[in-house]
Amino acid sequence: MKIYIANKIFPEGISFWSIFWRKTLSRSGEYCGRISGINFSEGSLVGINLLYGTKKIWLGLDCVQTLEISGKKSALILNIDPVYLMEGKRVYDSDGRKLGRVIRVIQKGPHNDFDFILVKKGFFSKPISFKKELVQVMKKNIILRDSISV
Amino acid sequence: MEKIITSDDILGKEAIDPEGEYLGIVMKLHIDREKKILLGITVDQGFMKPDLYVGLDYIERFGIDAVLINKIPMEKYIGLRVYDASGGYCGVIQELEERDGRLEKICVRVKLAEGGKRQSAEKSLIKIPIRDIAEIGYSILLKKSNYLEFSSVPELEER
Numbered sequence: 227m228k229i230y231i232a233n234k235i236f237p238e239g240i241s242f243w244s245i246f247w248r249k250t251l252s253r254s255g256e257y258c259g260r261i262s263g264i265n266f267s268e269g270s271l272v273g274i275n276l277l278y279g280t281k282k283i284w285l286g287l288d289c290v291q292t293l294e295i296s297g298k299k300s301a302l303i304l305n306i307d308p309v310y311l312m313e314g315k316r317v318y319d320s321d322g323r324k325l326g327r328v329i330r331v332i333q334k335g336p337h338n339d340f341d342f343i344l345v346k347k348g349f350f351s352k353p354i355s356f357k358k359e360l361v362q363v364m365k366k367n368i369i370l371r372d373s374i375s376v
Numbered sequence: 377m378e379k380i381i382t383s384d385d386i387l388g389k390e391a392i393d394p395e396g397e398y399l400g401i402v403m404k405l406h407i408d409r410e411k412k413i414l415l416g417i418t419v420d421q422g423f424m425k426p427d428l429y430v431g432l433d434y435i436e437r438f439g440i441d442a443v444l445i446n447k448i449p450m451e452k453y454i455g456l457r458v459y460d461a462s463g464g465y466c467g468v469i470q471e472l473e474e475r476d477g478r479l480e481k482i483c484v485r486v487k488l489a490e491g492g493k494r495q496s497a498e499k500s501l502i503k504i505p506i507r508d509i510a511e512i513g514y515s516i517l518l519k520k521s522n523y524l525e526f527s528s529v530p531e532l533e534e535r
Contacts, residue, residue: 254511295463301465318444
């Protein structure tokens, strides 16, 4: 049994306060939110809670690349590109037609995958759903595989 | 889609790179006076940013609402934040080094001395070869952890 008292730097593990409110980045370096909490199960760390805007997100520990924290400005890097980051992105079809923005991502259960995206062009327009198979590029914005006539 | 389009169908449209990022608005068309062919377009990238000339070879398609470009302009990388594999913040890209149109090295402005005050921190420019980069996206992620602590940081230049 080890006890360290009044040491500035504890030799083992990381403290909650060293990762609290730390920035998280996706695999492609996109901002994913800030760490608002951590989850334990039977004495071991199982996940982290993120706050992305007003959204609360729970991520399993397998989504985290490393929990190593080095400097003040350092970030936690995930090994996934979370699907919730697609919300708000612009959607174009293969002909360069602007279809609108993603308003909702229909997630596949608890997995980092999706079945559909709901896209809306204007405030009063009806949302259109697009299957995952139609998506060709899903990086900074979304480009679809086919030409879509709305 | 119609095969023949007019300048009105191009000018004022958004320019989109292969990752779907919005580059700006198409502002000008460049036409060869003698050969009478279109050479390229100029994209207005917005306030305080230089205009971007895109040659016809780099245009994928003149779309209905947007012009699709098939190459990411390297200038977009300037100003991106650089993190090492463990999430440590390294600095911001200040310059790029390219050869034959290919990105070779990124020059990152880093703070070497961890000073309490900003003035005391020594700022330097380090060059990171493209082989040490794991991901280029919204930020640059490196392959190695604690990149700045390694003695093998290439070509350290003091400014």
